[in-house]
Amino acid sequence: MxxxxxxxxxxxxxxxxxxxxxxxxxxxxxxxxxxxxxxxxxxxxxxxxxxxxxxxxxxxxxxAPPPPPFAVLAAPILASARQARDAILKSAVGSVVGNVVGGITSKYGGVVSEMKDKIGGGISGAIGSAADKFK
Structure with a gap:
């Protein structure tokens, strides 16, 4: 043919x-x-x-076909770097928050417990109630 x-x-x-x-x-x-x-x-x-x-x-x-653009080549490497960065930040923030909450709990245990109980009804009410305790 x-x-x-x-x-x-x-x-x-x-x-x-x-x-x-x-x-x-x-x-x-x-x-x-x-x-x-x-x-x-x-x-x-x-x-x-x-x-x-x-x-x-x-x-x-x-x-030969032209090479792929740099952005295409770099995308998987940058995605991996972002995932590692996010995991590190999440871990660091988690430990800082844990330390802060732990310190507040030991110093203001009753107030923190009351805030936790009231958060179910809305965070603004819990914060207002807790703020009243410090006046």
Whole structure:
């Protein structure tokens, strides 16, 4: 089966359907006949995202695809660093809060217990009630 390739479309056209493509106005102006070997090579290049051009003399020039942008390469590394940072911060904040609450509890145990009981009814009521104890 004869196959044509269009570099502008980056697609293949079977010769048997040329009349249908032309009638529909979709036959590529740059379509050239390719061998089965060239078709396989071009399909592989298209899949890899390589640049394709036809050189003088009928040979194909295929260049490697451009490297991915830095942001794409850095994303997994940055995500891992953010996870580590967040875990460290969460751990540090947890121990600081635990120490602060522990110190407050030992000094103002009754007031803290009362605040914990009232938080179920709303934090503003608990804070107002606790603030009244210090007046």
């Amino acid at each position: 004869t196959i044509f390739y269009s570099n502008a479309i980056r697609g293949f056209y079977p010769a048997a359907m040329r009349a249908d493509y032309e009638q529909a106005g979709t036959w590529a102006a740059d379509a050239v006949e390719v061998t089965p070997e060239d078709e396989a090579m071009l399909r592989e290049a298209i899949t890899a995202g390589a640049a394709i051009r036809k050189k003088s003399g009928g040979k194909w020039a295929i260049t």
